[in-house]
Amino acid sequence: MGEVDILSRKYMNDRNHFADTLNYYLYDGQSEIDPNDLSPLDTAEIAVPYGNGARVPVQKYRDVSKYWKVMTDGKALYAILGIENQANVHYAMPVKNGLYDLMNYSRQVEEARYSYRPKNGKGGNKNRNSRRKRIILSPAEYLSGFRKEDRLIPVITLVVFFSDSEWDGPMSIHEMLCTDDEALLRYVPDYRIHLLEPYKMENSDFEKFQTDFGKVLKYIKYSGDKEKLHEITHESDAYKSIDNDSAVLMNAVTGSKLKIKPEGGKWICVKR
Numbered sequence: 708m709g710e711v712d713i714l715s716r717k718y719m720n721d722r723n724h725f726a727d728t729l730n731y732y733l734y735d736g737q738s739e740i741d742p743n744d745l746s747p748l749d750t751a752e753i754a755v756p757y758g759n760g761a762r763v764p765v766q767k768y769r770d771v772s773k774y775w776k777v778m779t780d781g782k783a784l785y786a787i788l789g790i791e792n793q794a795n796v797h798y799a800m801p802v803k804n805g806l807y808d809l810m811n812y813s814r815q816v817e818e819a820r821y822s823y824r825p826k827n828g829k830g831g832n833k834n835r836n837s838r839r840k841r842i843i844l845s846p847a848e849y850l851s852g853f854r855k856e857d858r859l860i861p862v863i864t865l866v867v868f869f870s871d872s873e874w875d876g877p878m879s880i881h882e883m884l885c886t887d888d889e890a891l892l893r894y895v896p897d898y899r900i901h902l903l904e905p906y907k908m909e910n911s912d913f914e915k916f917q918t919d920f921g922k923v924l925k926y927i928k929y930s931g932d933k934e935k936l937h938e939i940t941h942e943s944d945a946y947k948s949i950d951n952d953s954a955v956l957m958n959a960v961t962g963s964k965l966k967i968k969p970e971g972g973k974w975i976c977v978k979r
Contacts, residue, residue, distance in 0.1 A: 736915025820852025
């Protein structure tokens with residue numbers, strides 16, 4: 708694992724950065740996701756491989772995954788939010804993310820199945836002292852391990868592209884297929900990725916972030932243009948004060964050598 712991978716994972720695992728990033732992408736910068744409403748999740752997902760005589764389940768790891776629970780209008784809202792950090796284009800990203808999301812849905816179904824499984828494993832919970840109410844399943848529900856009224860928690864995965872170049876990889880499963888036959892594709896389920904790429908962001912977009920991550924993305928976008936980079940870092944006060952983790956990540960992604968020092972509880976850029 709490279710330096711950028713390690714630093715970006717650490718950075719995004721911070722609840723404030725995580726919430727800020729998803730708030731920008733999902734809610735145009737409005738503070739709908741409170742960092743305090745996020746709980747960490749196990750980033751491991753289990754998949755059973757098919758073909759080639761494989762018998763051993765494969766364990767896949769997301770970069771960052773969190774559980775969001777919030778009360779809104781008297782109702783509870785639940786979601787599983789994930790972020791995948793990419794320093795380079797991943798040309799099979801729709802398959803990678805689609806697999807992660809579907810494995811999570813599969814896990815939810817399995818958890819539902821397990822919750823309905825009798826504790827004694829013999830068709831019913833015979834413990835008279837048990838406070839657990841037995842749920843009677845129809846034959847179809849028993850076969851599915853999922854009741855008719857059960858619902859899944861939505862899973863959303865966002866790809867953050869830590870590069871100043873344009874993402875030139877596929878955005879969907881359909882773009883990866885070897886045919887463009889529209890009649891055929893109508894019957895092939897598609898999966899599209901959600902992508903945050905600095906290259907396509909407008910200057911006004913960077914102002915929608917509540918943390919210094921907006922500065923990080925803007926710096927990355929212009930890192931290949933020395934004149935523009937000099938302009939944004941010298942003609943405003945925005946980069947005179949930036950948190951340490953953001954400065955370290957900017958250095959790692961762009962190869963810059965920003966020097967910073969603590970001053971008055973803040974981190975100050977002393978060389979740009």
